Amino acid sequence: MHRFANPTRFLKFARPATWVCLSLGLLLLVPGIYGGLFITPPDYLQGDSARILYVHVPAAWLGMAGWSGLAAASIAQIVWRHPLAFVAAQATAPVGAVFAALCLATGSIWGRPTWGTWWEWDGRLTSMLILFFLYLAYIALADADRERGGEGRIAAIFGIAGTAILPVIHYSVLWWNTLHQGQSISFVRGESSIAEELFWPLPLTAGGFTLLFAAAVLMFMRAELARGRVEARLRRQAEGQR
Amino acid sequence: MMRPKQQRLVLVVAALVALGGAALLALWGLESRAAYFVTPSDIVAGKVEAGVPLRLGGMVREGSLDRKPDGVTVSFEAVSGADVVEVSYTGILPDLFREGSGMVAEGRLGADGRFLADTILAKHDERYMPPPLEKAQAAGETLER
Amino acid sequence: MNHWPFIIAAYGLTLGGTALLLLVAFVRMRRFEKRAEELKRR
Known part of the structure; x- marks a missing residue:
């Protein structure tokens, strides 16, 4: 757990990891996107619009996984006072927010030709929108706390409490009647109701976007650590001049 | 005696359990009103x-x-x-x-x-599959070969 | 209804959004790491 507590040691890992994530992510994404757009057959009912699946599902998964990561970092921050935990949580928030927004936007674009509406206040859509707002609230809380010189304790508690939305999003299509269809892929049962011919690009795009997500988080973390170094050095210089 | 680290861990776990319980109760109360449609x-x-x-x-x-x-x-x-x-x-x-x-x-x-x-x-439902016509064609092609 | 404008919009938004996010993260990282390096050398 504390192996990466030392920022120098973390950077030794993060510098190459950033480039590995970026290049490997692009490597997976290119065939995934190409396959999803041009190779897979259209869906029997939805036709070509079903191709939006290959960007919508990864965005949804990363929007939710992002908050799980943020919450895990927040727990490490509160319980173990891990020095990198707040940095990690803060770096994850904007990335998760972007993917949650992309999920909502692509879903809306998908809804128009299939359901016949851009937006409906059903359980799935509404709970995903709430997750997006939670990200914005976390970013505002963390920024405000940092400006006051705090350690982001309140933001961390908010990050942990916010996990309550994740099961709501996941089970919304089971608990309530929703316009959104039920889940196609069950990791627990290892089943998928997506035919093989249409399924194969999805792991590629999901893996690709996940690696790019990780690259963005690593870059934001490195930015934050460098900013800390700059501030510390400037403070020392100012003190030395006095 | 617990170390402060363990105390904080227990506290966080307790808070998570309480939070989960509260959320479940709220959703239970919401149950029918959150339904998007009637059947x-x-x-x-x-x-x-x-x-x-x-x-x-x-x-x-x-x-x-x-x-x-x-x-x-x-x-x-x-x-x-x-x-x-x-x-x-x-x-x-x-x-x-x-x-x-x-x-x-x-x-x-x-x-x-x-x-x-x-x-x-x-x-629509959660199934995605190729159109039946294409499937039949593909099957026909493999038979021909 | 022709689906392709919708498909292009969804893919464009996702790929463009991801690219922009990576660019912002990269520029931010570059700026602070450069400044940290400059201060160290002085």
């Missing part, structure tokens, strides 16, 4: 008042779609389980509206038990 079964069971704006969701029964001579008025039967409600609608149906597929109608229940829809949305 034909709800209407047959008499749970729905006539004239109140609401959404009705169900499957479009095979062979029940009836296009009226004016070209824009349709009627069809929405089913859930064994329960059936007749829906009438004037307007353009979404592309994905099919017999044997799902739909959500916005409107109100008439006094005669028919549902008068102002808007119709298509609802």
Whole structure:
């Protein structure tokens, strides 16, 4: 757990990891996107619009996984006072927010030709929108706390409490009647109701976007650590001049 | 004696459990109100008042779609389980509206038990597969080879 | 209804959004790491 507590040691890992994530992510994404757009057959009912699946599902998964990561970092921050935990949580928030927004936007674009509406206040859509707002609230809380010189304790508690939305999003299509269809892929049962011919690009795009997500988080973390170094050095210089 | 680290861990776990419980209770209270639509079964069971704006969701029964001579008025039967409600609608149906597929109608229940829809949305299920024609063709090609 | 404008919009938004996010993260990282390096050398 504390192996990466030392920022120098973390950077030794993060510098190459950033480039590995970026290049490997692009490597997976290119065939995934190409396959999803041009190779897979259209869906029997939805036709070509079903191709939006290959960007919508990864965005949804990363929007939710992002908050799980943020919450895990927040727990490490509160319980173990891990020095990198707040940095990690803060770096994850904007990335998760972007993917949650992309999920909502692509879903809306998908809804128009299939359901016949851009937006409906059903359980799935509404709970995903709430997750997006939670990200914005976390970013505002963390920024405000940092400006006051705090350690982001309140933001961390908010990050942990916010996990309550994740099961709501996941089970919304089971608990309530929703316009959104039920889940196609069950990791627990290892089943998928997506035919093989249409399924194969999805792991590629999901893996690709996940690696790019990780690259963005690593870059934001490195930015934050460098900013800390700059501030510390400037403070020392100012003190030395006095 | 617990170390402060363990104390904080216990505290966080307790907070998570309390949070989960509170969320479950809230959702339980929300249960029916969070439903996006009612089903034909709800209407047959008499749970729905006539004239109140609401959404009705169900499957479009095979062979029940009836296009009226004016070209824009349709009627069809929405089913859930064994329960059936007749829906009438004037307007353009979404592309994905099919017999044997799902739909959500916005409107109100008439006094005669028919549902008068102002808007119709298509609802699809979680299955994705190639069109049957292509599948048959692909099978034919492999047979030919 | 022709689906392709919708498909292009969804893919364009996702790929463009991801690219922009990576660019912002990269520029931010570059700026602070450069400044930290400059201060160290002085």
